[in-house]
Amino acid sequence: MITVLCILIGLIFAGATFCLLRRSLMRVLIGILLLGHGVNLLLLASSDPISRNVAILGEDGLPTAAGSADPLPQALILTAIVIGFGLSVFTLVLARSAYMRGGSDDMRELEREEEV
Amino acid sequence: MTLSAPILFLLLLAVVSPWWVARSRMSFVVAGGLLHLGIAGHYILLLSGVAGGGGMPAENGADFFPTDLIEWSFLGTAWGLMFAALVSGIGLLVFLYSAGYFGATPKGIRFFLPLLAFEAAMLGVVLADHSILLFLFWELTSISSFFLIGFLHSETTSRWNAQQALLVTGTGGMCLLAGFLMVGTEWGTHSLEAWRGMAVAGREIPMVALALMLAGAATKSALFPFFFWLPNAMSAPTPVSSYLHSATMVKAGIFLIGALFPLFASSAGIMGVIVGMGAATAVTGLALGWVQTDLKKILAYTTLSVLGLLAFLLGLGTVESVRVAVLLLLGHACYKAGLFMAAGAVDKATGTRDLRALAGLAKAMPALWIVCLLLGLSAVGFPPLLGFLGKEYGYGLALPNKGLSLGLSAFLFLANLTMMVLILRVAVKPFRPDAALEAPGVKAIPKLMMLGPAVLALAGVFLGLTSPFLLSPMVGAVVSGIAGDGADYKLALWHGFKPALYMSVATLVGGWFLYKVAVTYGKQNVVTRRLGFAENTYTAMVKGLMVGAAATTGFLQSGDLRRYLHLFFGGILLLVVGNWWVSGFGVARLFASMEPVPLLEALLVAAMAFGILLVVLTMSRITAVLGLAIIGLGMAFLFARLGAPDLALTLMLVESLTVVLFIYIVHGLPKIRNITKPPGRIFDACLSLGVGGVMALLAMKAQSVQLHPSISGTLNEWSYTLAKGKNVVNVILVDFRALDTMGEITVIALAALGVRLVWLRKSEMKAKGGKP
Numbered sequence: 043m044i045t046v047l048c049i050l051i052g053l054i055f056a057g058a059t060f061c062l063l064r065r066s067l068m069r070v071l072i073g074i075l076l077l078g079h080g081v082n083l084l085l086l087a088s089s090d091p092i093s094r095n096v097a098i099l100g101e102d103g104l105p106t107a108a109g110s111a112d113p114l115p116q117a118l119i120l121t122a123i124v125i126g127f128g129l130s131v132f133t134l135v136l137a138r139s140a141y142m143r144g145g146s147d148d149m150r151e152l153e154r155e156e157e158v
Numbered sequence: 159m160t161l162s163a164p165i166l167f168l169l170l171l172a173v174v175s176p177w178w179v180a181r182s183r184m185s186f187v188v189a190g191g192l193l194h195l196g197i198a199g200h201y202i203l204l205l206s207g208v209a210g211g212g213g214m215p216a217e218n219g220a221d222f223f224p225t226d227l228i229e230w231s232f233l234g235t236a237w238g239l240m241f242a243a244l245v246s247g248i249g250l251l252v253f254l255y256s257a258g259y260f261g262a263t264p265k266g267i268r269f270f271l272p273l274l275a276f277e278a279a280m281l282g283v284v285l286a287d288h289s290i291l292l293f294l295f296w297e298l299t300s301i302s303s304f305f306l307i308g309f310l311h312s313e314t315t316s317r318w319n320a321q322q323a324l325l326v327t328g329t330g331g332m333c334l335l336a337g338f339l340m341v342g343t344e345w346g347t348h349s350l351e352a353w354r355g356m357a358v359a360g361r362e363i364p365m366v367a368l369a370l371m372l373a374g375a376a377t378k379s380a381l382f383p384f385f386f387w388l389p390n391a392m393s394a395p396t397p398v399s400s401y402l403h404s405a406t407m408v409k410a411g412i413f414l415i416g417a418l419f420p421l422f423a424s425s426a427g428i429m430g431v432i433v434g435m436g437a438a439t440a441v442t443g444l445a446l447g448w449v450q451t452d453l454k455k456i457l458a459y460t461t462l463s464v465l466g467l468l469a470f471l472l473g474l475g476t477v478e479s480v481r482v483a484v485l486l487l488l489g490h491a492c493y494k495a496g497l498f499m500a501a502g503a504v505d506k507a508t509g510t511r512d513l514r515a516l517a518g519l520a521k522a523m524p525a526l527w528i529v530c531l532l533l534g535l536s537a538v539g540f541p542p543l544l545g546f547l548g549k550e551y552g553y554g555l556a557l558p559n560k561g562l563s564l565g566l567s568a569f570l571f572l573a574n575l576t577m578m579v580l581i582l583r584v585a586v587k588p589f590r591p592d593a594a595l596e597a598p599g600v601k602a603i604p605k606l607m608m609l610g611p612a613v614l615a616l617a618g619v620f621l622g623l624t625s626p627f628l629l630s631p632m633v634g635a636v637v638s639g640i641a642g643d644g645a646d647y648k649l650a651l652w653h654g655f656k657p658a659l660y661m662s663v664a665t666l667v668g669g670w671f672l673y674k675v676a677v678t679y680g681k682q683n684v685v686t687r688r689l690g691f692a693e694n695t696y697t698a699m700v701k702g703l704m705v706g707a708a709a710t711t712g713f714l715q716s717g718d719l720r721r722y723l724h725l726f727f728g729g730i731l732l733l734v735v736g737n738w739w740v741s742g743f744g745v746a747r748l749f750a751s752m753e754p755v756p757l758l759e760a761l762l763v764a765a766m767a768f769g770i771l772l773v774v775l776t777m778s779r780i781t782a783v784l785g786l787a788i789i790g791l792g793m794a795f796l797f798a799r800l801g802a803p804d805l806a807l808t809l810m811l812v813e814s815l816t817v818v819l820f821i822y823i824v825h826g827l828p829k830i831r832n833i834t835k836p837p838g839r840i841f842d843a844c845l846s847l848g849v850g851g852v853m854a855l856l857a858m859k860a861q862s863v864q865l866h867p868s869i870s871g872t873l874n875e876w877s878y879t880l881a882k883g884k885n886v887v888n889v890i891l892v893d894f895r896a897l898d899t900m901g902e903i904t905v906i907a908l909a910a911l912g913v914r915l916v917w918l919r920k921s922e923m924k925a926k927g928g929k930p
Contacts, residue, residue, distance in 0.1 A: 043800075046755050048857040050763050054789075056850025057770040063723055063842040065833040068824070070719075072773050072782055075816070079793055080853070086800065087857045090868050096801045097886045103878030111801030112870045113877075113886035119797075119805055120891060121902050127812045128909030134823045135913045147828045149719050 047087050054080035067147040071137055078126040082119050089115045160204070161217045161232040161285050164197040164246070165278045172274035179267045187257045190270070194250035201246055205239040209632040216287070228294070233287035233351055236635035237416050240484075241284035241409070244491050248405045249277045251610035255499050256397040258606025259506070265395075269309065273398070276302035280406050284413055289338040289348045296334065296378070299407050300327045306398040307391045319390040322696065326387045330377025334414075337370030341421075350417060357420035358642065368428050371418060379411025379465050382438035386693035389446070389458040396502030399454055400610075404461045404494040409487065412468045416480075419640045423475050432473030437569070439466025442689055444576040451680045453501040453511040453584050457494065460537075460580050464490045467573065471552075477644040478555055481637045485649075486548035488629070492621070493536040493545055496614030497584060500530050503607050504588055508598040513679055516588035518597030525608060527589040532615035534585025536622070538578040538669060539662060542651045544622040547629075549574055549665070553658035571661055578669030579676060586673075625649050720834075724845070731848050734856070743859075759799060766792035777832075779824045787817050804887050 058080055061073030086092075089112035097113040100106045144152045171190060178186045204215055215234040222230030234242075256273065260266030279302060282295030301324070308320030342348040344364060345356055357363065375381075380388035391403050402408070415422060415432065422428050440463040447459025464486065471483035503526055504519065505511045520527040532543070539549030552570050557563045591597070621629060630649045638645035653659065714725065755763075765788060772785030790813030798806035832839070873894065874886055883889035891899050 043753060043755055043759065044861060045753075045858065046759070046763055048854045050766060051857045052850040052854025053767055053770055054850075055853040056846045057774050059723075059727060059849045060774055060842055060846035063720055063727075063846065065720065066831050068779065068782070068827055068830045071820075072786065075786060075820075076770070076773065076789070079789060082793070083796075084853070084857055086797070086802070088860055089800075090864075090870065092800065094799065094801050096803055097874075099874070099878055099884040099886065103884065105874050110874070110886075112868070113873055113890055114868070114870045116802045116805055116887045117890035117895065119802075120808060120887065121895075121898060123805070123808050123812055124902050125905050127816065128906045130816055131819055132909045132912050132916075134819060135916045138823045138826050139916045139919070141827055147831070148833055150833075153717050153719065 044087065044092055047083065047092075051080055051083045051087060054083065065149045067137055067141060067149060067152070070149060071134060074133055075130055078122075078130065082122055082126070085115045085119045085122065160200075160215050161234055162219075162230070162282075164200060165281050165285075167193060167197070168274050168278035168281070172271050172278065175270035175274060176267055179270060183257070183262060183266070186270075187254070190253055190274075191250065194246060194253055198243060198246040198250055201239055201242040204234055205236065205243050205632060208234060208236045208239055209635040227348075228290045229288040229348070230291065231288045231349070232285045234285060235351075235417070236632070236639040237413070238284040240488075240632065240636050241406075241413055242281055244488075245277060245280045245284065245406050248401060248491060248495050248614075251495070251499070251613055252397050252401040254606050255400070255502075255610040256395075258604035258609075259395065259397050259502060261604065265309075269395070272302045272305040272309075273401070276306065276402060276407070280410070283410055287350050289342060289350055289353075290335075292350070293331065293335050293338055296374075296410065297328070297331050299402075299410060300324060300331055300378075303327070303391075303402055303407055306402060307394045309395055309398065310393065313393070316393045319387070319393045322700075323387045323391050325700070326377050326384055326696070330374040330384070333370040333377075334374025337367040337374065340364055340367035340370070353418070354420045357418075357424055360424075363421055363424055365425065365428075368422060368425055371414070372422070372428060372431065375411035375414040376435060376469075377411070378414070379408050379469065380439070380462060381411065381435045381466065381469055382442055383692045383695075385439055385442055385462050386696060388462055389455055390693075392452075392454045392458050396454065396498060396505065399458070400495045400498030400502065403458065404498055405491045408461065408465055409468075409491070412465065412472065412483075412487065415469065415472050416483075416640050419472070419480075420642075429473050429475050432469050434473075436466045436468070436470030436473055439463065440470060440573055442466070444573060444580070445685045446689055447580045448576070448678055449681055449683065449686050451513045453504065453513065453516075453588070454498070456513070456580050456584050456679075457498055457501060460577055461490075461494055463573065463577060464494070467570075472640075474555075474557075475641070476555075477637060477641045478551070480641045481633060481644060481647065482548060482551045482555060484633050484636050484640075485551055488621070488633075489536060489543075489545040489548045489618070492614050492618050493533045496533040496611040496618075497530070497537065497581075499607065499610040499614075500526060500533065501584060503603050503611070506607065507600045507603050509601075510598065513583060513587060515595070515598060517590065517592030517595035519600065520589040520591070522597065522600040523589075526611070529608070529611045529615045530585045530589060532618060533611065534581050536615070536618035537581040537585070538666065539574065540666065541662075542622045544618040544625070546622060546651070546662075547625055547649065550653070550658055550662055553661045554653070554656070567657075567661065571665060574665045575669050575672060578665065579673045582669070582673040583679065622651075625651065727845055727849050731845070731852060734852050735848075743855075759796070762792050762795055762799075766796075777830050779827070779830060782830065783817060783821055783824065786820065787813070790817070802887075804885070 054076055058073045058076035061069045061076060064070060064073070091109070091112065093109055093111040095106065095108050095110045097111045097116060099110075140152055141147055146152060171193060175186065175190075178189075208214055214236075217230075217232040219230040253270075253273070256269060257266070260269055276299055279295045279298035283292055283299060286292040286295055304320050304324040307323050308317050310316045338348070341353065341363060344367070345353065345361065347353070377384045380386075388403060388408060392399055394403070422432065443459045443462030443464075443466060447456050447463070450456045450459060468483050468487055468490075471479045471486065501511065504516065504523075507523065508516065508519070510516065536543035536545035539546045541550075549570075552574075553567060555563075555566060555570075557566055626649050630647070633649060634645045634647050637643075637647070716722075769785045769788035769792065772788070773782050776782050776785065790809065794806045794809040794813065797803075797809060834842070873890060876894070877883055877886045877889045881889045881893040883893065
């Protein structure tokens with residue numbers, strides 16, 4: 043499973059990089075959203091052990107005999123998801139505002155606008 | 159503290175000087191003068207002690223610096239103490255001269271700080287026994303020299319010249335440091351005295367280190383081809399030229415060659431280079447000085463040629479040639495500093511330094527005329543003045559080969575002849591009546607400005623006359639300290655009717671004749687134009703540096719997002735892959751332990767891959783949203799499958815919100831376009847695949863790396879016992895890392911605020927009617 047997970051991470055990063063490198067504003071936005079997913083998966087892949095059992099203790103307050111997933115990366119990812127959400131919403135609104143002011147969806151044009 | 163106390167005193171005086179001078183100039187001059195007098199006397203006493211056969215005074219404060227690399231250790235060698243006496247003795251005269259030169263002007267207030275700092279640094283250079291400590295002082299002389307050359311900072315040329323001197327000598331300083339470090343590491347000690355001993359004992363020295371140290375010495379002493387900064391440094395006020403650029407700082411390179419003489423002497427090649435550089439510098443200085451009209455420039459070029467001669471003589475490496483170098487250095491320090499001060503006095507009195515406008519000053523300034531005559535006579539080597547010794551002994555030099563000896567004599571004869579013409583132009587021409595020129599009007603000059611040249615002129619007479627008794631032991635000690643022999647040699651003024659005497663007479667007669675005949679100043683010739691190449695090279699290099707820096711900045715900081723990202727991702731690829739390449743990263747090993755993947759998960763991953771392809775390739779905004787939704791949901795399912803239901807739930811919620819918002823915002827954005835041309839897209843695709851591959855491999859590699867033991871077990875243990883919670887992830891978030899979560903909430907709140915503000919502005923704009 044871990045190998046497949048890693049390949050998926052690679053795919054997401056490749057897609058995100060490609061999108062970020064575009065000049066079209068829309069694609070750059072997509073790239074930013076994709077990048078967030080990639081990083082979250084990367085965190086998950088660092089779990090030790092990667093397990094299908096949930097990280098919830100048994101009735102007696104002790105880890106279950108079957109073993110449970112690593113809770114730490116999950117906690118980190120949870121934080122990352124929420125912050126990532128705030129970030130993407132703000133970026134989206136900002137991008138829209140930039141487009142409205144700059145009148146172009148070409149990143150290079152927008153930068154030139156800024157310099158002026 | 160016998161050796162370093164004066165250095166600290168001078169530094170202290172330097173620091174307080176601006177306030178002191180501003181408050182009470184008179185008391186500062188008196189106190190500074192007395193301090194100098196004490197310091198000079200102190201070093202002369204130490205020197206006479208060493209010359210009289212006593213041990214060298216040493217000082218070692220190992221705990222002065224909080225590091226092992228550098229030590230506060232000093233050693234008073236005869237060579238170093240002679241320099242220290244010169245530096246502090248001429249320092250006294252220059253100090254008083256400066257007080258007269260600047261008078262009560264505002265310039266005088268800030269002048270003494272760099273001057274005194276320089277003096278302290280120079281004393282440090284000649285007395286330090288630890289090579290790195292020497293380097294520190296060495297750099298301090300460069301830096302204080304920078305401030306002194308650029309003292310008239312409102313003039314562009316002044317600033318340019320100061321920068322030039324700093325860059326040339328500073329680069330040399332870096333070379334010197336590298337050389338010191340190499341030798342120090344190789345030999346296990348940084349003590350110069352130990353180095354000399356080891357070199358004499360025949361220990362091998364890395365050739366590169368020698369060359370580097372020589373580069374440091376050559377740049378400092380303005381040896382060919384680094385000579386150009388010295389004449390330009392004449393844009394400094396006259397006291398500075400007199401002190402730094404004739405008597406002391408420029409001799410630091412010569413001092414270094416002498417101080418490390420056994421090291422340099424161990425390589426015939428390096429000595430040959432020193433001889434060659436010295437001879438070239440001597441010729442260059444004379445050739446360029448031949449056409450100058452500015453008194454200070456002429457003196458600067460003669461200084462250059464003397465520096466060349468000194469290097470030349472040290473490079474010859476025999477006891478006799480070292481003795482000549484020491485005598486020449488002593489004589490030069492006295493007469494050249496005096497001539498500079500006299501030139502400054504002429505400048506101050508008449509308002510010009512141009513040779514073509516100066517004549518007949520003897521009547522108006524008789525005292526200065528006598529002083530100049532004495533200094534000039536010492537400079538041209540008139541017996542029995544101090545300058546005579548160096549010249550006479552120079553003519554007495556003999557090399558093993560008869561032809562070479564003859565060549566040496568001829569070279570020295572021609573150099574002395576030319577130098578005499580230049581010296582006479584400065585010391586005699588302005589004072590003698592000239593039929594074609596009227597004597598310029600003369601202002602009275604401060605008495606303090608007369609003191610320096612007068613004392614130096616008298617010193618030339620006194621030291622010359624008493625040289626057999628007074629100077630002999632000192633010169634002997636210095637020479638034997640450098641070359642290891644010749645301690646008992648007695649100097650003499652009269653050697654009998656020998657070729658050296660005839661040559662001296664011939665020089666004096668020929669020089670006077672040539673001075674009368676050759677009125678060559680003010681006319682450029684082929685040679686002087688050709689010699690400009692060294693400075694042109696420097697200028698081109700500085701300009702090239704500026705152009706290169708601008709081009710690099712323009713390339714790196716283009717303001718184009720794509721360029722930044724290209725550099726960023728390309729850099730990561732290069733570094734990571736390069737590192738793997740070097741360390742031998744086994745990719746195949748990572749795939750060795752592949753376990754079977756359940757069908758459901760395989761399908762999920764395939765669907766997500768499809769989603770990625772969709773968002774990357776599609777031109778339709780709605781399809782892009784669809785792709786994003788597929789990826790987001792895929793992530794959520796993946797989390798659910800991998801034992802993270804909390805993540806799955808949260809992500810589901812967040813993804814839904816994001817997609818809704820995205821659709822809303824996309825509504826106001828134009829269609830997706832392909833703006834980049836196909837070749838650029840292909841390049842980007844390759845780069846992206848590379849980044850993706852590296853990330854995938856990194857993630858895999860991370861599986862086998864565990865730098866610290868995991869704390870997850872501890873968290874599991876604490877979860878119920880400490881926090882009474884069974885969902886460990888929740889416990890971590892709201893208990894163990896509660897502050898972190900609060901930060902997260904703050905971020906969300908700020909983002910919401912930001913969105914609200916941006917949104918508000920937009921609607922305001924709309925209310926006002928479209929774009930601003």
